[in-house]
Amino acid sequence: MYLIYSNSCPACHGDIEAYRLDLGLPCTKCLLRIDEKLSGHLRNYSLRNKLLVETLGVSGDYLLMYTSDEDLRAFESFFEKIMGSKMWSIQRMWSRRLLDMESFALIAPTGIGKSTLLQIYSLYMMNFNKKIYFILPTKQLAEQTFERLRLYSERIGFDPYLIHIYDSSKKTSLAELVHEILEKDAGVLITTASILSRRYNEIKNLIFDIIIADDLDAILRSSKNLDRVLELLGFDREVLDYAFKISILSQELIYNKLNNRAELVERIREEIEILRSEIASFRNSKRIGQLIVSTATGRSGLKTKILREVLGFEAGGIIEYSRNIIDSYEYLSNHETLYNILSELGSGTVIFVSKSDGTKIKDLYHKLNEAGFRVGVADSKTNHLKKFLSREIDYLIASASVYGIATRGVDAPQIIRNAVFINIPGYTVSLDKFLTDPKKLYLLYKSLTRYFSEAEEIASDIGRVIYSRKLSELHIIRRVLRGEIESSDYLREVINRLRSYISIAKEKLSKLCNEKISLRIGVVYPCLNNVAIPDPITYIQA
Template sequence: MPYAVIRGACPNCEDAISSERLELGLPCKRCLPSSTIEHNVMEKLEDRVEYVWKKLLSEGTLRKFNEVYRLNAELSDFLKFFENVTGKTPWSAQRTWAKRIIRGESFAIIAPTGVGKTTFLIVYSIYHAVKGRGRVYFIVPTRVLLRQVYSKILEIVNTNNLNVKVLALDRQLLGKSKLLESMSGGTFDILVSTAAQLSKNFSVIAKHKFSLIIVDDVDALLRNSRNVDRVLQLIGFSKDIVDKAYRVVLSKVELLRLLLSNAPQDLIEKKKKEITEIKGEIENFMRNHEIGQVIVSSATGRSRGLRSKIFRELLNFEAGTVIEYMRNIVDVYVDLGIDYKRQILDLVKTLGPGGLVFVSQDFGLKVAKELTTYLIENGVKASLASSSRRGFIEKFSSGKVDVLVGVASYYGVIVRGLDLPDKVRYALFLGVPKFQLALDKGLNNPLKILSMLLVLSDVVDGEDKEKVNEYANKLRKIIEKLSYREYRLLIKALREDIVLEGFLEKVRQFLAEVKEYILSKINIEKIRRKVKESKILLLREVKNNLYIVTPDIMTYIQASGRTSRMFANGMTKGLSIIIVDDRRVFEALCKQLAYYIDGFSIKHINEVDLGKILEEIDRDRAYVR
């Protein structure tokens, strides 16, 4: 007796099949009787797909398994191509991605930094072009990464003498006139550009249809939500269909609000019917049009804004999700000294070359420039890394520069896309990576207003406490009733002082009243002092102005991740040192990192053996080289 019989699971006829047959990679008994199978031969085969295909062909029962055979043959062909052009065997995750992309799926690759996402996507884009399956559009977050990807594609194409034309939207590489001529004429198989260039040059790019669009770092693409629409139009969707998909997204949000508010059943059914009708129009369009693929990758899995949900409605995948992060990094901290420049100089001299120094955004680019100058004056081969400068990556890679100094911004030029596993050894953070927003601007958000009311409730008493609690209770009820669109509209109205209509105008006036009340109370010294000690909302005072502060965990993960990349023996060892300027923000950062990174721990610099750590770091770099 079989352990189980599964209906509709036969890979050939889609009828019932036993679990034993599925485990052996066989179709059901009706398609391939046991008497026809040479078990002693089949058991010795690593790949049984071809054997089963031939047997089904000879029996005259070959049906759906033909597609299994085709996909398996193409997978083998791509894996050989990958090994030939890189000299490496794809690891398990890359093989899984290959299976999905060969099946024609659009999907998101959510994986940590340094595990080979970009390498895989580069190789597959070339393979796609070599096979003549249409144009490929490769979208990257920064110009630095654009040049790295373009150079890598050209290197593979030229080394292997492949007939693939590659175009990068970079005037410095090609010249303005020749670039426009190549774009307009479509004399390319693979186009490489930044997400910003997609927005700027869409009218020219849209003259061409793409069968495959690769978005290396979906986070950068989603900075401009309209880029979602642009990408979908480039693979064959009409603007009308994209707009309808967005209506489905909004209608689902509205349906959820109706369900949560126990709305009348007829309203709920009406909304469901509306969604079904629009989805029917979308499905009809897709049946009658050839649609390309979209592959997006991300290290963070962040999916910002409702427009990103259009991917789910049209291509059946989510652009992001929460993940755990693979890394092999020793996380260390030390408190900020009186002379932070000298402190960093001493650390750099101890740690040696291969360093990235990230200056917290509240210190700013000015401090990064001053620090770079100070390091150079004291004998360190350092260079400032900023979007306005050129050549620093090449100098760092060649050894002409030992240390790069940049601002710890999520889209910073050395935070994202810098893939030099043999060069980058450690990261230093001057100040805890953080976001800092002036309190008066932060209070343009209803939820931030509610949080601030909760802070005040703990520090005021008497009539003030009653008033604060009354405001908070009323605001909670308002927020519960607001739709997503209404919420965003209120933020815009508060920020830009726009007068609304009806119920929303009453809410805007109420929020403005509460905001003014909060700011008036904050100006009272006694209250101000207590507010700064709150654990509900992190607040800090800079030059008599209060700021809402939140730790920037994604920038820390991305920036420190430059020190730990995948290679043949696993993940290279890295070192990350935070010079702590604010203990409360640091503790909040560590708390949140423990959620994203399994087993995360951080030690004081006096608790670790830097010499031993550096030995392990250098051993891994020797393997990589």
């Protein structure tokens, strides 16, 4: 007895036995007998697909699979010609999606090979008369991308003058660069995200086939920049309004479901489907470009929901990959300890100073200089970053900020070997905002168990609330506690309970402060009325 899958034959989309799917074969109606030539190549996917395309009257998805394999093989050859080495397996996986013109985010830590792959992909697509736009977070990274694309172009005999970067210090205006690209069949434009914001009127006449944002935040930090990117890909303003409205309606849908308003829920569902059909109709009638984002950190939110509606674009969470990295820590009792660490690590070390730390970057720079270290500061006022990348200096001091020059503005894994963080990278938020998140409230009470006996019982109750509720319900609870929306009857009792726990927590923290207990509870500073939040995004990006 065989397991039968309905509508799953790769050739005719009819019913097919499971064992034939496992062998990569079509159903018996499409191919009854398997000849000797085909049976010898069942595990050679590319050759098998080629033979089936030649054999079958209706090849169906086999033609698509064979074409995809051939496209990948051609791109791999192009990659090897430029780099002198083969792709990594993760780059091959991304390449399939790139060549299918899929819009998506390459989410992986620094050093995996995202930027290199996208730079070579852009050159490859110029073979097919594509216009490409690189959006970078910093001027330094834009210049690096420009230099590498020019270098790669020369290796394969491409015209390097098809690659343009806008530099406000040069004589060539942005309008002139746009005109040059419009005049040619193919071309690359490179700018920073800030240029996109300030000089959009000079770019808006271009419709790009591919836009590559070498940082998710470069386009998501500003709603207007996101709209600009989508318009440069070929979307109309009206279609973007549809996507925004769907995102808002989706939140209303959840809220009304929780309040058992069935009639209103159905009406919202119908409105969402109508808007989605309008977006689909527009996409089918227009040639829409491809959006590719390279990032070390995935983000979610309203703006990523808009991307999903118009492009099917997903920008999910962080994906873990194995890297040859040693993580360690040391308590810095004095500067001598830091000097010893830096001496042992040697050249190619970036020193990140946390904004929450009392250490002044300038003071640290002078101390290290006096101690004999060849060191510089990563800022826009000096050329120390260039000196570091050219190995004229060994160490670079930078702010541990998610948008810092050294965090997002440098792509040089062959130079940067080590990162030293002075204190944990982080930022602060108000205690009031912190306590409106049930998960954070739970963690606070777990920290307070040693200071008052009821804390454990309250923490357990908050834990039950967290684990018994859907993520959408917890989102609504946070918004109600922050005063953004009114409470529903369905959640009223839970929200009242949490409000009472917030009041108790504030009272206990105030008491600890009044008693002049010098301590830090978890990441909460009782007497400062704020909370220090660790910033893993900066740590991963660096």
